[in-house]
Amino acid sequence: MAEAEGHKLRTRGARTVQRIFEAANRLFLSRGFSETTMEAIAQEAGVSKATLYAHYGSRDELFSAVIWATAGDRFASGALSGVTGADDLRKKVERLASAVLELLLHPDTVASNRMVSAEARRFPELGMLFYENGPNRLIGRLAALFDTAMSTGLLRRADSRDVAKHFIGLVRGDLQLRAMLGDETAMSDAERRHAVISGVDVFLAAYAAGRSDSD
């Protein structure tokens, strides 16, 4: 789903663009913006620098294309499907929390957060674009789920976008910040499990409609 242009992959030129884009995507996400040179991208794509500039006018333009595409891809994917099922409310919410945390701690998510925030001063629009296309889409999808849960009477009535933000905030804890600061241990299973359990505990204590008997 990472087509930069409207072309299909028929023409030779479009395939080159595709290769360039994917190379840039890999390198930006794995090395960061400042450490990724046009020379390296060209090499990774198997083309020359001149060819690269024939398709993307500047490094910033290529960077924007990568951020725009990848943010949407990841945050729009079906990673939040675990909510359906016949389990009790707590189990369902815990699975949802795990899925959210998985997304928030994904190396690509961490990398793009790092890059976009670092370059937000130079790209006033890109930051907003990224937010709308990424994090805000997650909020929207969660809000829709919680809306349903409120209609069903599982959760008490509240602004569903607020509920989504609170849910994310509770589950995230300090794990995403630590991941962004380079703390590898923030991604460990133990840390994640604890964040999910304690976060969901608080979430249900505040938002569960009736009385949720815990484990």
Added chain:
Amino acid sequence: MAEAEGHKLRTRGARTVQRIFEAANRLFLSRGFSETTMEAIAQEAGVSKATLYAHYGSRDELFSAVIWATAGDRFASGALSGVTGADDLRKKVERLASAVLELLLHPDTVASNRMVSAEARRFPELGMLFYENGPNRLIGRLAALFDTAMSTGLLRRADSRDVAKHFIGLVRGDLQLRAMLGDETAMSDAERRHAVISGVDVFLAAYAAGRSDSD
């Protein structure tokens, strides 16, 4: 409190170091890491580049010094004093939430978060150092406050560091992320007030000991 070395400000050399450090501090925080050149720092400090290198071995070293010092300064300051007082629990917690949000959305906080996370791959240790000296100190101070509140019977018993993380997560919402991505509106009074009120609402619903009658 931003002394890099143990010297006092007596000697001429120490005053020069001080000026260099403060210039670097201003420029790094206002322009970001990659946009701040040694030439610019020297000019801002009123010295030559050679003098600058006589006191700091490299740009990275100067950057580390700035991050290390400023993180501690801000997160250790007495900005959390608003919790004491004779108000009811909700009012107190709301003032605390405002103080936390003020800190999290402070331009310098946003700027250093951006920079450290962006450079975390090159500086494996600096990220951890920053976390311990900054965000983790905030968690610790909040945990101490909540510990007291639990002893007093105002809040129900729980791991106080978890409580602190949940508190921060609830109040922060998506405001700090948006601020880091360059969204100026994230710092508006309206946004902050709403985040404080709705966040505290959920926090008390989950953690208040008895029954907290709301407004």
Added chain:
DNA sequence: GTCTATAGATCGATAGAC
């Protein structure tokens, strides 16, 4: 469209005089 080769500019770091 794609290549090689290089221009053009920036910047971190240093040499050497005072």
Added chain:
DNA sequence: GTCTATCGATCTATAGAC
């Protein structure tokens, strides 16, 4: 300790051949 002057490396972007 501080200066001026400059080196050397790196990187973005382009010119011109095929």
